[in-house]
Amino acid sequence: MTRPSRTPRIHAIDPVRRRAFMKFAATVLAAPAIPAALRFAVNEQLFGEAKAFAEEANLPTYFIEMDLRDQWDFGHVFVPPGIATSMSNLTRGGTGDALPFYFTADQIITAGNGFYLTPDSQVLMPHLGNIAVVEINELCTGAIHGHEAVNPMRSPGKTRTQGPGKEATWLGEPGFGEQGNDYWYSSTPTPACLHNYWQKQLTPELANGITMKFISRFHTICHYGAGLPNSELTRIQSVDMLMQTFPPTVEELTIPTPEEAAAFAKALKRADTGFFKRHGYNEDARTTHEARLGEAQGKWYHEPKIVSLPFTPEEVEYWQDGVPDQVGDVIKANIWEQSAWAFKLLAGDVTRSVALEFDYLDVHDTRMEDVIRTMAAQSVIPLVRLIESIKAIPGMWDRTVIVVYSADGGRTPSANSYGNQGKNSFILAGGGVRGGYFGDVRVAGNTGSGHSWSYWAPDEAGDPTIEVSGDNSRRLSGARTWRTLMKALRIPDDVISAFPDVAGAAPLSFMLNV
Amino acid sequence: MTVAKILRRPPFTLVLLAITTTLAGCYTGLGAPDRSNADGAGGDDNGGDGQDDGPAPSRTPADPGEIHPFEVPGSEVELLPFHVRINNLATVAGVSPDHPMFTDLYIRRYQLGDHDYANGIAPDLRWTPERMETWVRGLKSVCDDPAFQSRNSGIVADPTELVRAAFAREPTDEELSALQEVIAGQVDPAGQYRMVCLTVLTSLEFVAR
Numbered sequence: 001m002t003r004p005s006r007t008p009r010i011h012a013i014d015p016v017r018r019r020a021f022m023k024f025a026a027t028v029l030a031a032p033a034i035p036a037a038l039r040f041a042v043n044e045q046l047f048g049e050a051k052a053f054a055e056e057a058n059l060p061t062y063f064i065e066m067d068l069r070d071q072w073d074f075g076h077v078f079v080p081p082g083i084a085t086s087m088s089n090l091t092r093g094g095t096g097d098a099l100p101f102y103f104t105a106d107q108i109i110t111a112g113n114g115f116y117l118t119p120d121s122q123v124l125m126p127h128l129g130n131i132a133v134v135e136i137n138e139l140c141t142g143a144i145h146g147h148e149a150v151n152p153m154r155s156p157g158k159t160r161t162q163g164p165g166k167e168a169t170w171l172g173e174p175g176f177g178e179q180g181n182d183y184w185y186s187s188t189p190t191p192a193c194l195h196n197y198w199q200k201q202l203t204p205e206l207a208n209g210i211t212m213k214f215i216s217r218f219h220t221i222c223h224y225g226a227g228l229p230n231s232e233l234t235r236i237q238s239v240d241m242l243m244q245t246f247p248p249t250v251e252e253l254t255i256p257t258p259e260e261a262a263a264f265a266k267a268l269k270r271a272d273t274g275f276f277k278r279h280g281y282n283e284d285a286r287t288t289h290e291a292r293l294g295e296a297q298g299k300w301y302h303e304p305k306i307v308s309l310p311f312t313p314e315e316v317e318y319w320q321d322g323v324p325d326q327v328g329d330v331i332k333a334n335i336w337e338q339s340a341w342a343f344k345l346l347a348g349d350v351t352r353s354v355a356l357e358f359d360y361l362d363v364h365d366t367r368m369e370d371v372i373r374t375m376a377a378q379s380v381i382p383l384v385r386l387i388e389s390i391k392a393i394p395g396m397w398d399r400t401v402i403v404v405y406s407a408d409g410g411r412t413p414s415a416n417s418y419g420n421q422g423k424n425s426f427i428l429a430g431g432g433v434r435g436g437y438f439g440d441v442r443v444a445g446n447t448g449s450g451h452s453w454s455y456w457a458p459d460e461a462g463d464p465t466i467e468v469s470g471d472n473s474r475r476l477s478g479a480r481t482w483r484t485l486m487k488a489l490r491i492p493d494d495v496i497s498a499f500p501d502v503a504g505a506a507p508l509s510f511m512l513n514v
Numbered sequence: 515m516t517v518a519k520i521l522r523r524p525p526f527t528l529v530l531l532a533i534t535t536t537l538a539g540c541y542t543g544l545g546a547p548d549r550s551n552a553d554g555a556g557g558d559d560n561g562g563d564g565q566d567d568g569p570a571p572s573r574t575p576a577d578p579g580e581i582h583p584f585e586v587p588g589s590e591v592e593l594l595p596f597h598v599r600i601n602n603l604a605t606v607a608g609v610s611p612d613h614p615m616f617t618d619l620y621i622r623r624y625q626l627g628d629h630d631y632a633n634g635i636a637p638d639l640r641w642t643p644e645r646m647e648t649w650v651r652g653l654k655s656v657c658d659d660p661a662f663q664s665r666n667s668g669i670v671a672d673p674t675e676l677v678r679a680a681f682a683r684e685p686t687d688e689e690l691s692a693l694q695e696v697i698a699g700q701v702d703p704a705g706q707y708r709m710v711c712l713t714v715l716t717s718l719e720f721v722a723r
Contacts, residue, residue, distance in 0.1 A: 175636025217634070234642065244625055266692075267692040280588065289591055299643055
């Protein structure tokens with residue numbers, strides 16, 4: 001049966017008024033409070049089906065990237081099915097080959113779709129339909145038992161030496177150089193940079209995306225735009241810097257009018273012409289500078305959206321409750337604070353790309369109960385509060401993606417293990433995500449003091465049928481999780497096709513509803 | 515808050531200490547002890563002994579696989595360090611670096627790329643759109659200050675002296691032409707003055723290296 005053709009109702013509006021009406025409609029329909037189905041229906045009525053699909057593709061998406069170091073262990077958050085169902089027979093403890101699991105078998109909560117939770121993670125239960133987890137990913141290969149600042153899932157195809165089209169990934173990170181960060185080259189942008197780039201294509205007046213560089217030392221996370229103009233995130237290194245970047249009131253505009261801003265930018269461009277040659281910079285430097293000058297021009301006269309980042313007592317009570325404080329050399333900000341700031345920035349549509357960088361101690365040899373439970377609370381509770389808060393804004397959850405990385409690798413289930421072994425966790429949450437724990441870790445044998453493990457990657461249906469080895473062979477490639485994330489974020493394929501190390505990779509469709 | 519008060523605050527004192535220490539490190543000479551395995555902030559990654567939450571450089575092993583590439587900064591301009599930019603501004607203005615005209619810049623110094631190692635803030639010397647916006651915002655107080663204007667009074671009629679003071683060389687024809695263009699876009703003398711001032715002191719020749 002063919003559908004009857006319909007004339008879009010926009011044609012009923014006088015042509016003179018049509019343009020103004022379309023602009024008005026686009027603004028109203030893009031608001032997060034408009035449910036997705038309603039928005040699509042209105043667009044379809046007004047503009048026709050084809051246009052409605054195109055409008056959907058151009059709507060904003062909101063992205064939070066949580067990068068957790070050092071070699072974060074989600075052992076009390078998501079228990080792999082093979083371990084959960086064998087728990088009563090396992091040797092548990094905080095040293096050697098023992099399993100650092102501090103609940104009993106009867107405390108494990110079966111939640112369906114491969115999920116086994118613990119008392120530390122059961123608060124995730126209402127949201128599991130939109131949380132997908134896969135841990136049998138390509139491993140981190142940093143020189144010191146896997147520590148690195150990139151992760152193969154964040155910039156697939158990275159290499160230690162510079163190849164064609166690959167550039168240094170670390171140059172944007174202040175203070176880069178501490179051991180355990182490693183130097184990688186790549187041609188694939190990291191997620192928040194690419195999302196930031198794309199959202200500013202859709203909405204040029206948007207504030208730049210940020211990364212909160214709040215790890216307690218100069219261990220860091222590389223964010224890398226791969227040469228995409230104005231894709232690099234603003235690096236926020238302190239709470240004061242964050243507050244200054246997003247002031248709570250509108251100050252006097254830097255330059256009063258667009259015309260003056262344009263004239264100023266033009267004059268600077270001319271005045272700067274000779275600089276590059278005099279100082280030996282290459283053509284890329286000039287191109288990059290002029291793109292940045294173009295973006296600055298918009299900022300000089302643009303009145304920014306306002307957000308109040310300082311917390312009210314009620315906000316502190318909501319976000320802080322139950323979340324352990326940051327520990328480490330230089331305390332920068334708690335993860336609940338970072339999560340709350342991210343929510344405020346996205347909910348106000350001030351910016352759409354926010355990365356959180358946070359760490360817990362770099363634990364060696366042992367993993368005692370306080371370590372495992374702290375890591376669980378610091379990852380689970382902020383995630384739940386983010387999801388709850390975003391769901392409270394009608395329509396926003398459908399367009400939000402949260403990804404959590406154990407950024408420098410994720411360890412085996414044995415207490416004495418490191419990030420270049422076993423698991424590399426990828427947790428995806430959002431309205432377009434199909435929930436489930438995909439893949440498995442099973443007991444392979446007993447060592448006397450603990451166990452050895454086997455690792456099972458998901459097949460194309462999401463079932464854990466592919467046994468993988470201890471190295472990177474047969475594991476899910478970083479390119480596939482990267483593509484999965486980009487599909488969830490609705491980054492168009494033609495944008496992605498520019499990056500050779502991911503262009504041919506297929507998303508993991510079992511993790512997505514979109 | 516005055517600049518003098520800002521300069522007396524502990525973070526700034528620590529910054530000065532860090533700068534001093536860094537500079538001292540630069541001049542330790544060829545006979546200085548090998549520090550390659552003692553990068554201080556870490557105490558990390560030795561596969562050693564339980565929770566590692568503090569500096570322990572003696573336990574940090576050499577990293578056999580670590581490559582420390584030397585990057586020639588060719589593909590992106592690099593700002594002068596913040597304190598150098600402020601000192602150069604002070605020279606052009608004929609005042610000391612603690613003059614109140616710089617308060618707006620000091621308040622935003624970390625947004626402008628300054629560092630405070632004691633609090634985990636490293637230098638960030640990329641000339642980003644956000645930093646351009648912040649710099650121009652802070653620079654307006656400098657350009658509007660009577661002391662600056664007294665020292666640089668004739669810059670609308672002839673910007674040569676300002677360019678000479680800022681760039682330590684004669685202006686090029688292209689630079690003078692660009693400044694004439696920005697003057698032409700303003701109707702009142704105050705606006706013309708401010709735009710010449712902002713253009714010279716925001717140009718790469720002044721802020722970058």
